[in-house]
Amino acid sequence: MAVTIKDIAKEAGVSKSTVSRALNNKPRIDEKTKKRILETAKKMNYRHNKLATSLRSNKSMVVGVIFPGFTTSHFYAEIFNGIEDYCVNEEYGVLIGSSDSDTEKEEKIIQLLEERKVDGMIIAPTIGVNIDYYKHLQKDNIPFVFIDKYLPEIKTDIIKVNNTDGAYKATNYLIEKGHKKIVFMSGPEYPCMSIKERYQGYKKAILNNGLEFSKLIKAEKYVFNQRKSGYEAMKKFLKKDINFSAILAVNDSIAIGAMRALREANIKIPDEVALIGFNDDDILKYLQKPLTTVKVPKYQMGFKAAELLISKIKGNDINETIVLDTDLVVRNTS
Amino acid sequence: MAVTIKDIAKEAGVSKSTVSRALNNKPRIDEKTKKRILETAKKMNYRHNKLATSLRSNKSMVVGVIFPGFTTSHFYAEIFNGIEDYCVNEEYGVLIGSSDSDTEKEEKIIQLLEERKVDGMIIAPTIGVNIDYYKHLQKDNIPFVFIDKYLPEIKTDIIKVNNTDGAYKATNYLIEKGHKKIVFMSGPEYPCMSIKERYQGYKKAILNNGLEFSKLIKAEKYVFNQRKSGYEAMKKFLKKDINFSAILAVNDSIAIGAMRALREANIKIPDEVALIGFNDDDILKYLQKPLTTVKVPKYQMGFKAAELLISKIKGNDINETIVLDTDLVVRNTS
DNA sequence: CCAATCTGCGGTAACGTTCCCTCAAAGCTC
DNA sequence: GAGCTTTGAGGGAACGTTACCGCAGATTGG
Numbered sequence: 001m002a003v004t005i006k007d008i009a010k011e012a013g014v015s016k017s018t019v020s021r022a023l024n025n026k027p028r029i030d031e032k033t034k035k036r037i038l039e040t041a042k043k044m045n046y047r048h049n050k051l052a053t054s055l056r057s058n059k060s061m062v063v064g065v066i067f068p069g070f071t072t073s074h075f076y077a078e079i080f081n082g083i084e085d086y087c088v089n090e091e092y093g094v095l096i097g098s099s100d101s102d103t104e105k106e107e108k109i110i111q112l113l114e115e116r117k118v119d120g121m122i123i124a125p126t127i128g129v130n131i132d133y134y135k136h137l138q139k140d141n142i143p144f145v146f147i148d149k150y151l152p153e154i155k156t157d158i159i160k161v162n163n164t165d166g167a168y169k170a171t172n173y174l175i176e177k178g179h180k181k182i183v184f185m186s187g188p189e190y191p192c193m194s195i196k197e198r199y200q201g202y203k204k205a206i207l208n209n210g211l212e213f214s215k216l217i218k219a220e221k222y223v224f225n226q227r228k229s230g231y232e233a234m235k236k237f238l239k240k241d242i243n244f245s246a247i248l249a250v251n252d253s254i255a256i257g258a259m260r261a262l263r264e265a266n267i268k269i270p271d272e273v274a275l276i277g278f279n280d281d282d283i284l285k286y287l288q289k290p291l292t293t294v295k296v297p298k299y300q301m302g303f304k305a306a307e308l309l310i311s312k313i314k315g316n317d318i319n320e321t322i323v324l325d326t327d328l329v330v331r332n333t334s
Numbered sequence: 335m336a337v338t339i340k341d342i343a344k345e346a347g348v349s350k351s352t353v354s355r356a357l358n359n360k361p362r363i364d365e366k367t368k369k370r371i372l373e374t375a376k377k378m379n380y381r382h383n384k385l386a387t388s389l390r391s392n393k394s395m396v397v398g399v400i401f402p403g404f405t406t407s408h409f410y411a412e413i414f415n416g417i418e419d420y421c422v423n424e425e426y427g428v429l430i431g432s433s434d435s436d437t438e439k440e441e442k443i444i445q446l447l448e449e450r451k452v453d454g455m456i457i458a459p460t461i462g463v464n465i466d467y468y469k470h471l472q473k474d475n476i477p478f479v480f481i482d483k484y485l486p487e488i489k490t491d492i493i494k495v496n497n498t499d500g501a502y503k504a505t506n507y508l509i510e511k512g513h514k515k516i517v518f519m520s521g522p523e524y525p526c527m528s529i530k531e532r533y534q535g536y537k538k539a540i541l542n543n544g545l546e547f548s549k550l551i552k553a554e555k556y557v558f559n560q561r562k563s564g565y566e567a568m569k570k571f572l573k574k575d576i577n578f579s580a581i582l583a584v585n586d587s588i589a590i591g592a593m594r595a596l597r598e599a600n601i602k603i604p605d606e607v608a609l610i611g612f613n614d615d616d617i618l619k620y621l622q623k624p625l626t627t628v629k630v631p632k633y634q635m636g637f638k639a640a641e642l643l644i645s646k647i648k649g650n651d652i653n654e655t656i657v658l659d660t661d662l663v664v665r666n667t668s
Numbered sequence: 669c670c671a672a673t674c675t676g677c678g679g680t681a682a683c684g685t686t687c688c689c690t691c692a693a694a695g696c697t698c
Numbered sequence: 699g700a701g702c703t704t705t706g707a708g709g710g711a712a713c714g715t716t717a718c719c720g721c722a723g724a725t726t727g728g
Contacts, residue, residue, distance in 0.1 A: 029675090053714080096418075362707080
């Protein structure tokens with residue numbers, strides 16, 4: 001059906017080997033024959049079949065990406081941008097799967113990617129996933145990099161952000177502003193390392209200043225739409241009539257949800273309650289009260305992860321944890 | 335290196351063919367041998383190599399997706415969700431590329447996907463792209479489906495939304511509310527069919543009611559961040575001191591940008607100016623003034639596109655344009 | 669000037685599957 | 699029980715590449 005190097009070879013009157021040499025810019029070929037071959041290839045509308053190359057050379061030139069999903073916020077979308085930019089530049093394709101933070105889906109996607117022989121993976125893993133899958137990947141020598149989240153049991157490269165420090169800075173800032181009752185808001189969510197770390201940073205600042213770390217609004221179930229869950233958790237929390245003057249939310253989406261609940265309860269931000277988010281979603285600037293937040297270098301995380309992974313694919317036996325810094329961005333809610 | 339069916343065959347004392355039959359649930363094999371083979375496969379930690387299968391059977395079980403990008407809004411992210419859900423269920427992988435609405439990038443991605451022998455593609459094409467690439471796909475018998483956007487020159491299946499009707503409904507609603515000076519806001523953006531259609535719907539409603547279709551804020555250049563461009567276009571527009579009482583924005587992101595500019599200019603929404611967006615991004619509900627908009631069934635678009643594409647891959651020679659309906663969602667800005 | 673190296677190219681075996689053909693043995697029909 | 703179909707299995711080609719080996723002829727060096 002499709003035209004192959006064999007067809008070109010016949011047309012140009014040379015052997016397959018020579019055609020391959022011409023197409024792949026290899027040495028040991030006369031410039032003139034090379035030119036002639038490339039021309040006939042173009043004329044015959046030849047398309048390289050990378051499947052065959054992959055099979056032979058044991059390199060698919062595809063990396064797999066597993067994310068919880070793209071819809072809850074721009075967070076992973078921006079990380080993905082960074083990954084894609086680096087990969088496309090290096091001629092890698094990107095095969096993607098959303099886990100929806102569902103361990104079974106994640107396991108299924110790992111298998112799908114492995115069967116398609118991706119050269120490596122970038123993963124934001126879900127806590128609770130069967131770590132045997134990751135151990136298998138290691139045994140099968142398929143490099144992978146964790147991004148944003150990670151599994152403590154699995155030793156591999158990690159690209160993350162200094163969550164503890166970010167939350168510490170934000171909390172300290174609130175304390176300096178005179179707040180005594182600061183609530184950490186985690187919203188209904190599945191467990192993950194980032195949340196834990198952010199909570200630790202918050203707690204550290206609170207304890208350093210001799211304050212009480214106030215009750216956090218805790219997950220009762222696992223929810224996709226974080227804005228909605230933040231909204232509902234805050235509504236519930238307000239009914240309890242607890243005294244507080246500031247909130248540090250674990251991410252922007254939850255903060256936006258909380259903001260809506262506070263607004264509907266006629267609580268003035270920041271006069272009555274200060275609010276700080278996390279991640280610095282682009283949308284924050286467009287809110288009526290632009291949200292104070294902790295900025296996370298999302299694009300860079302993705303870019304660096306891809307860089308690291310492809311370096312590993314190329315044989316560099318690195319094993320490191322890259323921790324990127326955060327910045328407190330003060331806007332109008334604090 | 336990795337264990338192959340040959341290894342299993344040796345271990346189980348059968349031939350490669352028999353192993354293949356066992357693994358693929360094919361007939362003409364004894365239940366007992368099948369069971370034995372499956373067990374040894376599991377024991378040996380066998381991983382199917384789909385690359386080899388693809389090469390042999392000429393089916394990669396991968397579909398390619400080309401979108402402008404994921405970051406400007408949730409629009410494509412939600413479409414992608416629909417695509418992925420359908421594809422994963424049908425055992426297809428999803429290879430993705432962002433064009434950033436850059437024709438050269440789009441052409442590069444088409445080639446990348448074609449070389450990886452995807453079985454089909456779902457594309458939101460960029461106007462101005464060299465249509466030869468698409469003609470080649472057709473000549474090479476690689477099915478593809480346009481989604482959201484399309485190229486009039488290329489005859490293929492299209493999944494879209496009734497943009498004209500949506501804009502018509504929104505404009506009519508504004509007219510019924512008594513608005514006489516309604517501005518259509520397209521924001522700085524590259525040309526695309528959806529925008530044209532939405533503008534036509536707007537114009538039709540205006541003309542039907544004997545009004546003047548007021549100047550639209552026009553693109554001066556091509557911009558990634560639509561919120562930002564909407565914001566800046568509106569700031570510029572306000573300086574011109576033109577009389578208007580309502581705006582129909584071509585999408586929610588631009589509307590959100592415009593909203594910010596109006597707010598900063600102390601113009602009350604909806605009292606002084608009514609504002610309607612398009613698409614119904616989830617974020618709208620969380621704005622201080624939840625935005626009136628035209629709801630687009632994004633997830634369904636993606637799901638249907640995948641369904642259609644895979645049906646074509648399986649040999650059904652369909653050629654249709656599916657037009658999904660929109661709904662006007664009235665909130666607090668109109 | 670003869671051995672050693674280099675250049676340009678061809679032939680063929682992989683890579684891991686599936687598909688097609690063959691073939692013996694068993695089961696069926698009348 | 700002779701002819702037919704069905705079942706279970708093996709052998710090898712093929713998918714489109716690349717890797718490796720070989721081999722003339724040209725070039726180099728002491």
